[in-house]
């Protein structure tokens with residue numbers, strides 16, 4: 001039987017009566033953009049995350065854009081962000097006219113390396129944007145301390161990590177802003193594009209709210225330039241149906257991750273990443289004795305496993321394993337094959353591959369396996385059996 005990397009159909013099928021009802025409610029209301037459905041979802045999201053304010057916006061990308069604009073970040077400013085992440089993080093920094101300053105990553109948690117970040121701060125640095133990659137929080141105590149010492153604003157890109165916790169607190173609520181994506185593949189997925197901005201700062205929330213609608217306040221009067229970053233009522237209604245099930249989805253993802261680690265961890269040449277190794281200044285040219293390194297959730301983190309991402313060690317081995325899985329009908333994905341500092345669009349920044357050795361190395365090693373909540377356990381066994389058969 002084929003094992004899909006992701007299948008959104010079973011989750012939606014289980015909720016079909018409620019989704020239909022919500023759809024019909026919006027259809028009959030005649031109110032399709034912002035309005036009561038969006039406000040209701042925003043209140044539920046604020047309650048769920050513990051943020052003082054939640055603002056529904058059009059996507060996770062627009063959430064980052066709104067946060068940067070609300071903080072007044074623009075030309076001449078530098079913003080620290082990881083190189084090993086999805087494009088939107090740095091793309092938005094560049095879109096507001098600021099300069100993304102890339103930071104290397106930790107090979108254990110895949111998140112921003114704070115020692116490297118410290119070394120890249122200049123008098124122009126205005127903000128730092130950690131990304132809670134694959135569903136696990138970045139090291140926020142150290143990061144917030146660094147931000148305080150250098151007077152930096154903090155935008156947490158929590159696109160992949162809604163519901164994840166850091167020392168008991170929800171990610172996205174620790175910095176000035178948290179940004180969330182409800183892209184359908186995320187742990188809380190809309191039936192289209194959607195996103196949200198979280199903040200505990202009422203003045204910043206007000207600014208973000210006005211920016212969401214062309215910087216307009218009151219109607220047709222513009223003190224500032226914003227955009228159309230509005231959330232559709234239909235998406236808010238769909239998300240309101242799914243949010244009460246979110247913790248159940250997380251439990252299933254955790255169970256799936258634990259099963260992978262249990263099964264794969266027994267194979268020869270496989271080790272689980274060691275939380276003790278997280279921190280600064282790992283040498284990226286270090287020889288790794290294992291052939292596969294499994295991901296780990298730090299004890300102080302509530303990981304929500306948006307991805308289960310292995311490191312496949314050895315030149316060409318990741319591609320070979322992926323081909324081996326594909327030949328057996330097993331889906332997998334490479335998040336991300338090229339770090340941002342090596343992307344053509346950022347060539348003008350003058351970065352060389354070796355400037356961020358771990359970002360460069362991880363891009364050649366990572367492979368994500370199917371982990372969606374409804375994935376049957378026997379399909380996980382099938383993936384593990386296929387990996388056990390992988391030669392070498």
Ligand SMILES: Cc1ncc(COP(=O)(O)O)c(C=O)c1O
Pocket residue numbers: 059060061062085086088089131157159160180181182183193194195
């Ligand atoms: C880390 C990260 N940031 C930002 C985004 C952008 O979110 P969206 O696709 O909703 O615009 C994503 C989505 O894939 C992401 O993974």
